[in-house]
Amino acid sequence: MTVSTHMLRRRRFLPLFVTQLLGAFNDNLYKTAMVLFVVYEVYRSEEAGGVFSAVASLVFILPFFILSALAGQLADMRDKARIIRIVKAAEIAIMIVGATGLVLAWRGIAVDLVAVPLLMLALFAMGVHSTFFGPIKYAILPQHLRENEVLAGTGLVEAGTYIAILGGTILAGWIPVEFAAVGVVLTAVVGYLAGRQVPPAPAQGEVEPLDFHMLRSSIALVRNTSHDRRVFLAIMAISFFWTIGAVLFIQFPPLAKHVLTASREVASLFLVIFSIGVAIGSVSVNALLKGTVSARYSPVSVICMGLFVLAFYLVCRTWVPETDGTLLNVSEFVSHAMAIPLLLSLLGIAVAGGMFVVPLYAFLTTFVPKTQTARTIAANNIVNSGAMVIGSLIATGLSAFGLDLVHHLLLTAAMCLFSAWLGLLLLRAERAALAG
Known part of the structure; x- marks a missing residue:
């Protein structure tokens, strides 16, 4: 019996x-259903669709930047299982609001005045939900798992997250939006019931008073986490990875519609392949490292990711769009001469990305005291979200100024090079620590 199989039975x-799988599933069922419906049915132009997709990503990311310090403090100072139950109960109310927005948009009732604001409000609230759940899903692992199980557990959480993204994205692209509205509420209820089964995970050290000053606590949290060079570099590398991921996810729906003249099912297919690829990469790197936490494969992984992004860009440049206003369905798209190279490039991006990022998360939970793991993850979320906000603003600005979506991919490839440099610095720091 493998370590992973053993853990899944406990x-x-x-x-x-x-619980985290259902949360990620619901996030993506809701976000994807909302973005695809609005891009394909409400806003018709490339610029408007690109701006909406970027703004939606920005709205979801913003709570991570504002509230991660408080979330990290709570997770380290309070019982993590109790926080999970509270957060999952709140998800039910949030999804009722989001479902209402989806139904109103579907019915064409007060779309701009009521439906879209409700959709954005629920999206922001789901960002708050994920901000408070995010530190727990990694920080609780060293508390409940043995030392030789942490990397495998991290890989399973990461792979499970992307499998959930896969499921949510498939459903969002293929089922009617009114079914998605019902699905997000039901999933939230099941997620709450699962969360109630998580064993207690009380604070591991002395309980300190919470600092509710958002700016001060965020700065202090990031500063305190930066003392270990390996952890600091892991946070920086993860941040650039998620900036790349944010820009790619922003691009997929409008790029599928306006550049590849493909239907929303094809846009969903892109997100599905990306999710499968990250899950494959997450599990593969754990097998290669044999349970050892190391950045050994990180630099070469993200360089490969950049090369695949470049290949994806070149295929998009040579793609001949439909000229009669029709959108290709999945079977028509797959039969296109350039579809297989395009999809393989996308899969390569995702596999390499998964191999890059999973060991970095393991650094964050392995090389800090268990009393500080949640705050370390929260510090990572603050820096990640700041970088992703910058990436979303850049994508929004480029779309607003009329730069075509295909050329956004070159920015993504360039960011991969910088991530590779950070991964190399982390590998050197890791070797220096071992030598010392």
């Missing part, structure tokens, strides 16, 4: 795995 891991 209450100390399985309820958390199911």
Whole structure:
């Protein structure tokens, strides 16, 4: 029996795995259904669709930047299982609001005045939900798992997240929007029930008073986390990875519609392949490292990711769009001469990305005291979200100024080079620590 299989049979891991899987599924069912419906049915132009997709990403990311310090403090100072139950209960109310917005948009009732604001409000609230859940799903692992299980657990959480993204994205692209509205509420209820089964995970050290000053606590949190060079470099590398991911996810729906003249099912297919690829990469790097936490494969992984982004760009440049206003369905798209190279390039981006990022998350939970793991993840979320906000603003600005979506991909490839440099610095720091 493998370590991974063994953990999936134990209450100390399985309820958390199911809870985070359902949360990621619901996030993506809701976000993808909302973005695809608005891009394809409400805003018709490339510029408007690109701006909406970028603004939606910005709205979801913003709570991470504002509230991660408080989320990290709570997760380290309070019982993590209790926080999970509170957060998952709140998700039910949030999804009722989001479902209402989806139904109103579907019915064409007060779309700009009521439906879209409700959709954005629920998206922001889901960002708050994820901000408070995010530190827990990684920080609880060293508390419930043995030392030789942490990397495998991190890989399973990451792979499970992307499998959930896969499921949510497939459904969002293929089912009617009114079914998605019902689905997000039901999933939130099941997620709450699963979260109630997570074993207690009380604070590991002395309980300190919470600092509710958002700016001060965020700066202090990031500063305190930066003392270990390996952790600092891991945070920086993860941040650039998620900036790249944010820009790519912003691009997919409008790029599929306006550059590749493909239907929303094809846009969903892009997100599905990306999710499958990251899941494959997450599991593969754990097998290569054999449970050892190391950045050994990170620099070469992200360089490969950049090369695949460049290949994706070149295929998009040579793509001949439909001229009669029709959108290709999945079977028509797949039969296109350039479809296979395009999809393989996308899969390569995702596999390499998964191999790059999973060991970095393991750094954050392995090389800090267990009393500080949640705050370390929260510090990572602050820096990640700041970088992703910058990436979203850049994507929004480029779309607003009329730069075509294909050329956004070159920015993504350039960011991969910078991530590779950070990964190399982390590998050197890791070797220096071992030598010392």
